[in-house]
Structures are given as C-alpha cells and as structure tokens.
C-alpha cells in the first residue's frame with residue numbers, strides 16, 4: 001500500500017479544454033449526424049418558443065387590453081399548435097441527445113478499457129486500482145459533459161440566445177441594445193470563477209480515486225486488517241482521503257453557489273433596467289404594455305441560454321480535470337505491440353531459446369536480467385531457481401512477452417517472440433502464474449477459459465487429468481458451481497488444480513510455471529505434483545520455483561542470481577559440484593524436513609537461500625506477483 005496513486009495523480013499534466021476536446025472528438029465518429037439532428041431539434045424548439053412569445057405579446061395587446069374574446073381564438077389556436085409542435089420536436093431532440101451521449105460514454109469507456117488491458121504489469125503496480133476505477137467511471141462521464149452534452153448545449157444555447165436576442169431587437173432594438181450592454185457581466189463572472197472551479201474539480205477527482213483505492217485495498221486486505229486489528233489505521237486512511245473529498249465538494253458547491261447568486265444579481269439589474277426604460281417608453285406612448293411584456297419574456301428566455309453558456313464554460317473547465325486523468329492513462333504506452341504483419345507460421349514444436357537477454361524495468365536503476373542464456377526443447381523440464389529478487393519471475397514475463405528484452409533475443413522455434421501476434425503467442429505459451437487467478441464465474445467457465453468453446457467432455461477430461469474432477473463433483477452444483485472471491489469454497493490446492501485443468505485444456509506447446517507449489521502445504525503440494533506431471537508431458541516446461549521438490553526430474557536447472565545464471569546442470573551434477581545449488585538444496589532440506597512426496601523438502605520463500613554477495617530484497621507479506629490485481633486470494637488449503 002503506497003501513496004503512489006496520489007503522487008501519480010498530482011503529477012497529472014494540466015491541459016487546456018480545447019486540447020482535451022480535440023483529443024476525444026474523434027470518438028464521436030458515426031455520432032455526428034445524430035448530433036446534428038439534435039441540434040436542429042433544439043433550434044426548432046427555440047423557434048417555437050420565440051413564436052409563442054410573440055403570440056403572447058399579440059394576445060396581451062389585442063385580446064387582453066381591449067377585452068376582446070374574438071381576438072383571442074386565432075392567436076390562441078396558433079399558440080397551441082406551435083406549443084405541441086415544439087413539445088414533439090423537443091422530445092425527439094432530447095431522446096436522441098440521451099442516446100448519443102450514452103453511446104459516447106459507452107464507446108469512450110470501452111476505448112479506455114481496451115487500452116488499459118494492453119498496459120504492462122508495472123503500470124498496475126504504479127497506479128492504485130481504485131484510482132483507475134474512478135478514472136474509468138466518473139472521469140469518463142465528465143468527458144461526455146465536455147464533448148457531447150457540452151457541444152450540443154453550447155450550440156443550442158448559442159442559437160437560442162441568438163433567436164431571443166434577434167426577436168428582442170425586432171421588437172425594440174434600442175431597448176435590446178441597452179440590456180445587451182450588461183451581457184459581458186455574465187462572461188466576466190464566469191471567468192472570475194473558472195480557475196478555482198478547475199482546481200477544486202481536480203482535487204475532487206483525485207480524492208474520489210483515492211477513496212475508491214483505500215476501500216478496495218482495505219477490502220482486499222480484510223484478513224490482514226482483522227488479524228492485526230488494523231481497523232483504526234484503515235479508518236484513518238479513509239478519513240484522510242474522505243476529508244480531502246469533503247473539502248473539495250464543499251468548496252465546489254460554495255463556488256458554484258457564489259457564481260449562481262452573482263448571476264442572479266446581474267439578471268435582476270438587467271430586468272430592472274428594462275422595466276425602468278419600458279415604463280418611461282410606455283408613459284411617452286412609444287410602446288404598448290404587450291410589447292413590454294413580450295420583450296421582458298424574451299429577456300426571461302434569453303438569460304438562461306446566456307447564463308448556460310457561461311455555466312457551460314465552468315462545466316467544461318471542471319470536465320477538463322477528468323480529461324487530464326484519462327489522457328494520462330491513454331498516453332501510457334503498452335510495452336509490447338503486435339508485429340506489423342503476421343508471418344502466419346503454424347503451431348510451433350516448442351523449442352525455446354533465450355539468447356544473451358538483458359532487461360531493466362522502466363524506471364529501475366539496475367537490470368533485472370543481464371546476459372541470460374538458456375534453451376529448452378519440447379518435452380524438457382527446465383527449472384529456474386535462485387534467491388528472491390534474482391529475476392526468476394522476470395524470465396516468465398519475458399517468455400509471455402509482457403515486455404521485450406532490452407538486449408538479446410528470445411526465440412520460439414527459431415522465430416523471435418516479437419514476430420508472433422500477441423494473441424497467438426499466448427496461445428502457444430501458457431503461463432500458470434504464482435497467484436491462482438479465478439474468474440467470477442462457474443467452475444466450468446473457469447476451466448473453459450483455457451480454450452473458449454471447449455466441449456463439456458473436453459472440460460471434464462481436463463479436470464480429471466488435473467485431479468480436480470472428484471472435488472468438483474462434491475461441490476453443490478458440480479461444474480456449474482459459481483466461484484467468487486467471497487465464497488472461500490475452494491482451497492489453494494484445489495484452485496491450483498483448477499488452474500492446471502485450464503492449462504491442460506489450453507494444450508499449448510510451451511508451459512511457464514511460476515511457483516506452482518508456493519503457498520500450498522505439504523499435502524496440497526503433493527496432490528498437485530501428479531497433475532503437474534500430467535500437464536508437462538510432451539511440452540516444453542520452464543518452471544520458476546524455490547521449491548526444489550521436482551528438481552531431480554528436471555532436464556536442466558538454472559540457478560539465477562542478480563539477473564545472471566550462476567550455475568547450470570542436472571540436479572545430481574549440481575549437487576556433486578558442491579556450489580550454490582548444493583547450499584540452496586541443503587538449506588531447503590534443513591528448513592522443511594518433512595515434505596512428503598518430493599525428492600527433497602521444500603521451503604517456499606527465497607529468504608532461506610543464503611547467496612553470498614546477494615542483497616536480499618525486503619519481501620512483503622504476500623509473495624511478489626505480476627502486479628495484476630488478484631481477484632481471488634486463495635483460501636488456506
């Protein structure tokens with residue numbers, strides 16, 4: 001738990017509303033014609049209002065002032081007709097506007113989500129999950145208010161204001177000119193407030209993201225919170241973020257309210273000016289009461305769009321704060337991309353060659369891998385072991401092409417990994433990650449995600465091979481039992497066997513197993529061994545592990561230290577050499593002497609390995625993983 005998110009949020013570059021608008025405008029492609037129709041509807045509705053006001057002036061002068069019922073019917077009928085037509089047009093326009101805005105939100109959300117899904121693991125380590133959630137939800141909506149509603153609102157407000165102003169001028173241009181002199185006051189008022197409103201909106205959005213982050217992190221860590229009675233500390237964390245949000249919200253309401261009230265006062269000055277001038281005009285006989293009332297009505301209609309235009313400026317300014325946060329996410333580049341063209345080679349046999357690979361994480365000050373070379377042939381088991389922080393999981397990330405190496409190359413059947421389209425590469429290289437990842441779905445769906453569209457028979461066969469069929473059969477709804485993070489229905493070992501079934505179904509030529517037995521107790525780990533052997537049969541397997549239980553069966557063992565291969569060979573050779581591997585193996589044997597079922601006892605963390613000259617990095621409470629949000633923390637086996 002770090003304050004990374006807050007730091008990142010504070011570093012968010014500030015941009016102009018115009019830049020933000022230009023950035024998101026291309027997403028309205030295909031929605032522009034409906035937008036035009038919305039705008040036409042708004043203009044027609046404004047025209048209908050204008051006509052209604054003129055009819056109101058006529059009625060006052062000819063029917064009301066003269067007390068003539070005969071003069072009432074015709075303008076009244078026209079007024080009703082205009083009102084009904086205006087209502088229909090307004091209804092159609094507003095419904096279409098809602099469709100366009102929601103469509104835009106949908107499109108923008110999917111666009112950002114698609115992009116986020118391509119981002120590298122370190123992006124998720126640096127951004128708090130809650131903050132990302134808030135960017136994908138409220139910030140997306142904020143942008144809509146700028147790009148779609150903002151645009152339509154501005155266009156309609158501008159045209160309405162133009163009509164009413166033209167109608168007021170047509171009635172009495174001199175009176176209109178006198179009142180328009182005061183119009184810049186609205187603009188000045190909005191300008192005065194816009195800077196502060198943007199600041200406060202930005203603070204509010206950051207705080208909103210921070211609150212979601214704290215809540216999400218606390219819920220993720222609920223066991224730690226309760227076991228160590230960290231409730232007060234967690235509440236203080238929430239209180240700190242919630243207070244920032246509280247301050248920003250109150251300040252935002254205050255600023256908006258102050259602006260509203262100032263505008264009211266300006267409006268009152270305008271109305272009083274009209275009534276004063278009108279009274280004088282009527283007294284000199286140059287104006288009728290009907291004309292004055294119609295004129296005042298035009299002003300009454302004119303102010304909301306004028307005020308709306310100024311208010312819109314503030315809304316857009318506030319939305320820019322959201323746009324900044326979203327643009328920051330959209331500007332984060334995926335670490336790898338698909339090749340320009342698919343060479344279309346068939347399914348590889350699975351020969352993996354790692355040639356002199358060097359890699360440094362973005363922003364890290366020392367390389368995680370440095371001149372690493374090894375190869376693994378189909379049917380071989382290569383174990384990569386070494387102390388914590390040596391670079392073992394980094395090897396897995398490069399094999400799956402989460403990153404490309406900075407130096408050297410990784411080849412699959414002789415072709416560099418970067419020549420394979422990502423989707424196809426990940427079909428050929430299956431990762432069994434350290435965290436047992438679970439979809440919030442049925443057991444069947446969890447296995448089937450290894451090969452979408454797999455038949456029930458194939459799913460069951462995979463489950464049997466993974467020694468999972470029996471326990472699945474004992475679940476309340478068998479394969480249709482839903483598993484989710486809140487139902488601690490499955491133990492860690494069972495989840496691992498489910499993951500193995502998924503990998504068996506995927507049936508890829510290369511397997512990368514990252515600590516497949518970590519976190520399991522001796523008996524659970526033992527039950528996983530047989531399914532693992534089943535899974536590995538005939539494939540190229542690269543197993544990253546601290547657990548040397550399977551080491552005697554390995555074709556090659558690579559002992560990695562500080563990103564380099566320190567020793568390599570078969571288990572017996574390495575033991576006989578009496579070097580680092582021998583020490584690691586002995587240390588493990590001494591720390592966990594009763595690991596039944598393995599050729600050697602196992603320890604599950606690297607701290608037990610004494611590596612001379614290797615600085616052991618601090619290890620957190622949970623095992624380091626890929627930095628992806630883990631949707632399911634395995635229950636105790």
Ligand SMILES: Nc1ncnc2c1ncn2[C@@H]1O[C@H](COP(=O)(O)OP(=O)(O)OP(=O)(O)O)[C@@H](O)[C@H]1O
Pocket residue numbers: 121122125361362363364367368386387388389390391392393394395606617624627
């Ligand atoms: N996202 C990252 N950004 C910067 N440095 C990283 C990142 N992930 C890992 N590292 C660093 O790279 C080095 C190798 O990490 P890696 O996770 O590969 O080690 P490991 O051998 O798998 O450790 P463990 O056994 O504890 O899982 C470590 O020094 C680690 O701190």
